[in-house]
Amino acid sequence: MSVLITGGLGHVGSWVAYQLAKQGKQVIICDMAAGHFDRLGLDYLEEVRDKLVLEAVDVLDYHSMFELFRRHQDELEGVIHGVSVIAGPTFQQRPFKNISINAMGTLNVLEICRILGINKVVNMSSGAVYGDAPGPQSEATPYKATDLYGATKVAGELYGLQYSDTYGMDVRNARLFFVYGPGKRPSHMHMVYQGLFGPLEGLDDIQAPNGAEQALDWTHVHDTAAGIVKLFQKDSVVQRNFNISSGVSVDHLQIVEHVAEITGKRANVKLGPGPFVVRGAPLDISLAQQELGFTPRFTDIREGIRDYWQWLKSNAN
Template sequence: MNLLVTGGCGFVGLNLLGALTNRPIKEVRIVDNLTNSSRGNLETVLSYISGDRVQRVAADQWVLPGTEGEWTVKLIEADIRDAEAMRTLSDGIDATINLAAQSGVPASLDDPRFDLEQNVIGTFNLLEACRAHSVGTFITASSAAVLGDAAPPQKEDQRILPLSPYGASKAATEIYCSAYNASFGLNTLAFRFSNVYGPFSWRKGSVVALFIKKLLSGEAICINGDGSQRRDFLYVSDLAEVVADAALGRLQGPIPWGEAVNISTGIQTSVSHLAECIQREAERVGVPCPIEHAPARTGDVSASAPSPQRLETLQPTLKMRRLEEGLPQTVDWFIQNWRT
């Protein structure tokens, strides 16, 4: 199977490669403009997942052993806003996984037009490229932010009411996916990720990565608002398993093509409780962990509580890791791999 993965050098994309190595993949074409990652990050991950058995066979092309035979990874430095490039690169592809995005709420408030161009136009270009080359499946990364402050449990069929331009741009991509499914028969799924954390989050500014980086830099961790805001923290490898299975047609049916599916744990944790967990981790690894408070941030929702009910019907055997399990693994990864 041949996959196109946009944003494949980013946090989720790098972890997805780990999930793909156990599956029958022939080629992965990564499209990334490297604005939020680097070639070096990709090479580190390819070495890691292959146990140092990756071979560089050409510039930006590698062959790796996988459990189902050798597979090839190609990096194409390109921008999803380039419609022509996306069309060319989609030739011979069976499934596209779209992870490239402007992925932050604060950045979307600073520059809503950039957010729209990256997330909406970029996704539209990829949908058009799929249509041109009869790609079978299109998986895109959406977010629990599309529902804004909807009362929990947040289900996929609730009214879309984003609070930020980021939530709006993700909602627009979901609606385009739905239309391409209905109009052109493209198998689309928009996965609404909850708050993802885990290894290879070098550059992430989301709360878990941010707190760990502060901790390891000897700085105070800062809670915005009163800390009662609740999040569903999702370990990245669990997310990667779902996305890989969806792209390979391995979800159990009936699959709600054209619709959104939450990927979440169903467990809500307040930011204050997360800070306490980080303090326990600080004790474990022997570093101090002062906490300070700052005003609440605009666009932050009070509770993100996406229901995992729909996902459980598609992947009944998957057990999502709890924060107590995933957090120590993430802290240990940062200690070994991150330098200030």
């Protein structure tokens, strides 16, 4: 049997693909970047390349998506939906496009799965569905969208829950939070991410406009992917929404200090006042621990930073 992952070449999706492929699964990756896979620098996927089927298709192209899913429907045990424009300061600059990808893309996947009888779907959602509610937020914390990105994630979850209730599908929402680690270079990310992790890549003189007065629940990408895989592979679940994160809140300025200690070099990093995005932290992960057996490895962010640094050094080119 196979698993189809939309956004399977993204930061989280690529590690989900890796972990499933290492278990011997065939993984069908549906990602616009599939046509230039060899230039993405995802060295870990080369290790499992024989288990991957790469398909370049736009999640908003309903007809092409439908044909792709139909070609593979007889071999699929389910779909993991990961295509998403991430939260950040630029999300609201192109609202129609970004909202369409996040919300309509999710609806396209659910509708295609309904028609083709593909019942199991794991939707990569976000702790943004809690908005600015103070942490720790459990899955019982009410929805509260405080920005456009959060609104798209609330919409995607509600689509999934209603498809489950109306059509008897098994749609599960993995609520992810702030992710760091191998597979994504700090230089390709927003300024606050560069300020926190950029010196691991050798970046210096980083001036971020905000983020100094905040502590967030940063999760190593290996842990994020492991939680999604556990949610997908669980035969049945009592709940349908699960927080997947480290469950630990870390002050941003402390992360800057940890990076300096680990690299042995203090870069010129300045984070401006205020939060990066208004979120409470940490997420309460007790439900995922109890029902899924999810145990994040990198709860001490210093260990995660060391692992990230080693990957960046080994992929310096």
